[in-house]
Amino acid sequence: MMMMNSLYANTLNEMEKLWKRRRTKGSLLLTLLVPAAAAMLLSALQTNAGVLGSLGSSLPLMMLSLFTFAPLPVVLFMAAADSFSGEAAARTIKLVLVRPIARTKVFASKVLAIAVYVAVLLAALWIASVISGLFVPKANVAGSLLESAIAYTAAFVPMMAVGLMAVFVAQCFSNTTGAMTLSLLIYAAAKLLPFVLPQVSVWSVFSYTDWHVLWIGNAVSAVKLLSSFFLLLAYCIMAYTAGWIVFDRKQW
């Protein structure tokens, strides 16, 4: 009972710490405001050009593609850096480590809190996009509700893989800036590398940030979806294990 409780207790704690940071609230606000601003822009353009009704219908998917390309990964880099390197720099990590909770669970609870954060951000973006889309004239957002819900659910997997990569990087630093900078550099390099070496994109986890696109319509076979899912899962497992090993061996 005590064992299970400590994991649950620290997951709640990590979520509370995450929520009480200003940048978490800022990120959530941005997630809610950008779709509204995009809907206003589309409405204004449609009034002038009169041909943008179908774009309004795909507002949730447009927003998902935009956010999974850069804003969401950056927000995840910040969350991972704050949760691990930031706490090491502020020495507050010790407040948790001297409590009756095993290190394995401390690490797991921090990752769980990041997972919840990803889910909340995706859910907030979907809700904000759907509601904003309703206000775009001639847009039929309700008609593509199921499709967008599937895409948003699918997007959780690559975002979690990116988040776990950031968690692993954060283990190598004892300050937030270092962890953030290296995560951003790796991400930028991984996004640019396929332009030089196209074959890299098949294996790079960062090439799958738009994985949700594969789930829309019937263009991609189930086998392809399954193989790419297992690739992302393998990245998640490797990043989690590597991060945990480094975290568990640290001396504070």
Add this chain to the structure above:
Amino acid sequence: MKQVAKLYNNGRGVRNVSFDVAQGDIFGLIGPNGAGKTTLLKMLTGLMRPDRGTIHIFGHSVTERFEQAMERVGCIVETADAYDYMSAYDNLKLSARFYPDLPRSRIGQALEQVGLAQYANERVGGYSLGMKQRLALASALLSNPRMVVLDEPTNGLDIEGMVDIRNTIRRLAQEHEITFLISSHMIHDLSLIANRVGIMNKGSLIRLGEANEWLRDGMTLEQYVVTHLQASKEADDDDE
């Protein structure tokens, strides 16, 4: 604690330290800077792993059954840190979640115990060093622990704060049989509350003494510590 050792690359650390602390003891760990006191406390509280040796708290191994070992232990190790962007109340709320049987009212009591009740809802970022030290003490005492490990608990406190903490420690040890393991360079503070002391030098525990030992010899604790440190230094010189 049996034959515990932890060596850093620079040759410093802790070498083969063994001692027991009985229930209700106020055990003072004394020694010059770099003697290995904080390393020892870090190993005791799981922040560091010993290279060798075993540490048990209430019968549970710290390295093998950490959760059980730390269930009734409160501590401040090295510095009194807290989440600056949260209030004192919220800081303690985070700690309280690890103890499911702890009533929520205990948070207010702990803050009152250290004189921070009126600042409970202020952000810790605005606290003075002394207030942070008091908050850390409240956090250590929050779970009604059977053992409290304190590393330099009077750091940053004014005279009134030091007296308060001394009295709190003495009262808790007497009334609730709480065991205290305190590392401090404030020998005078320890002499007023400790019933046992361990003197550390260069990573080794050079002396374990009872309060009646130095009192019997007509010494103050300070004289007792200096005598043993001097003897240790002379023994080292002879070896060289």
